[in-house]
Amino acid sequence: MQLVARDELCSGCRTCELLCALSKLKENNYKKAAIRIRGQFPDPGRYFVVVCDQCGVCAEVCPEGCIEEVDGAYRIDKERCTGCGECVEACPSDAMFTHPSRTAPIKCDACGECVAYCSRKVLAIQE
């Protein structure tokens, strides 16, 4: 199970970022989201969705063994995470995000909360 994106449709509005942090953490802070929209402007003039594809590399490199696949998505055990940053470095999609106020990185667990509110229908959950 993973969140997939059709980047070419993305308008860059970042509702997904905002709703992600709000629904997961009840915080109005998109800098704690597990998804990021990056723009490339002025040329070619489009957006790219950066999000975890559940490849599992993070789990392989975690020295604490605190990233595990549960219900089809890799999840971080925040209690055990030391914030060493190995997974952030290793992520092939650059989709392990950090925030100054948090020890553990933030990653997508494919909950799909963002999907319905993406007005451009960029996002979908793939089983």
Place this chain on the structure above:
Amino acid sequence: MLYGYGGHVLRLNLSDRSVKIEPLSEELVRDYVGGRGFVAKVLYDEVPRGADPLGEENVVAIAPGPLSGTFLPCPNKVAFGAKSPATGGYGDSIMGGHFAAELKHAGFDLVVIKGRSEEPCVIVIDDDEVRIEDGKKYWGKGSMQTEKMLKEDLGEDFQIATIGPAGEKMVYFACITHDFGRQAGRTGVGAVLGSKNIKAIAVRGSKGFPIYDPEGVIKKGQEMYDAVFAKPGFEKWTPYGTADIVNWVNEVGSFPTKNFWTGYYEEYKKINGVALRESVWTLDKGCFACPIPCGKYSKATFRGKEVRVEGPEYETIALVGSNCLIDDIEEVAYANYVLDELGLDTISGGNVIAFALECIEKGIITKDQVEGKDLKFGDLESFVWLAEKIAAREGIGDLLAQGVKTAAAKLGQGSEKFAIHVKGLEVSGYEPRYAPATLLAYMTCDVGAHHNRAWAITYDVAVGREKKEGKAAKVIELQHVRPLLDCLGICRFPWIEIGFELDWYAEIWPLVTGQDKTWEDLLKDSERIWNLTRAFSAREIEGFGIDYDQPPARFYEEDVPTGPIAGNRITKETLDALLKEYYELRGWNEKGLPTAEKLRELKLDFVVEDLY
């Protein structure tokens, strides 16, 4: 705790390079809401009387609103304000994009900038770490080129507002550009940044901000998005954005054409929304948390040069397209790029260039004054030549850079009659000659002739163009509602364009802020702010009042010559009567100034002693 607010005010003085962070005052929140309201109060309190708009004493105030950056459709507006070089009075301009949300995430509801930097600088706001950095390497660069360079230098996750060469040269209609195509276009706020040697402001915030009831906001926000998705306009309007309205505006004879000579353009289909979508569009580009992205990112080529631009949106199509008789959407898009990169407002820019072309056609500007060039309407080369001269303030461009009011005053020979402005701010894209509410809205708009404050053309057409009854009251109603959205920091398009109900904002307001103010209370705040900006201009401009609420003579002396409303105009007597009614309904005196009684009713006692 203040919910819905970052909670802090950032104060910079570029003359002594000081940076201060203060808590946001609860009193300011109570009476002025945020956004434009904060800007108005700060300018009133802190711009010294008689300050030169382009001098060290002027103040720049920047403010997102309490609903900016949170989960509801289109919470993305930030107000930039200063004493306006275009009008000499109160000036602000409202910008979309991602800047408002980012400032709030950095903890700021208001940024106040004073003084003047000796050298070009870039203001970098990185949460609480605020730096005034050397900006010399960016000076002279285009608006979007500067943004790209700063993204590379500082990081992609900074939100950046820049000025172009026109701002550096303090052109009276220089704009601020952000997100490669969003502007605070009006009233010359870009020139004020230029006068302070500020090339750009970059912000990055990681803190977020508290909201009163997060669960409630999620639920209500989701309902609001669902309601937007259910509107027919969600599917129908969005592909074309603001350009969608070209056909309708032309059909009702209000499409400014050839320097507002008429309101009907035969070639409109070459520059309408369909033309845009089919020939230059490449991407729907949205502001923060916007489900109906009106930004149409485009590609245009001219004389072998390929450019990318966000737009053209309706106002640009009207002022640069029909108003300059440029009948090709790709050429309009290219002109849009030229103005954006130079840092010129496309509304005033198109208007000023159309004025210049009419002056040239009539021999008021001579061939010698334009270096022997054969400049004419409908010619993109002519347009670009004039735009570049204006931005560089070279030759005739130096005169035009001061806007049509000043240019006409110097050129004379009857050019004042077709200098299309009110208060020194050029009229935006709706020909108002046979639309009394629209024209009254331009006449009485606090910053000069800007459609943002009361867009009444659809109302004029719906209730009857001839009709006068109720129109003054409607203009006042709009002048409170629309600027309230600019206080809250939200975009008006869901409401205006696809019929999303304003009640939704009233419903989410307490969930975000925890305040028990009603929508009516907020509208009263908006009226307070309107009266305060009026008082600011009255304090700063000798003789301000009714004489400054007058439209250009073309609008009441010349019938609309062509199109569906040919042969019509509104008489001066009608306009005088409408203005009189407007003043009475507002509780203003016959000179157009708020009475002491009205000011006290609005808790503006401190204004009374300045005006009386």
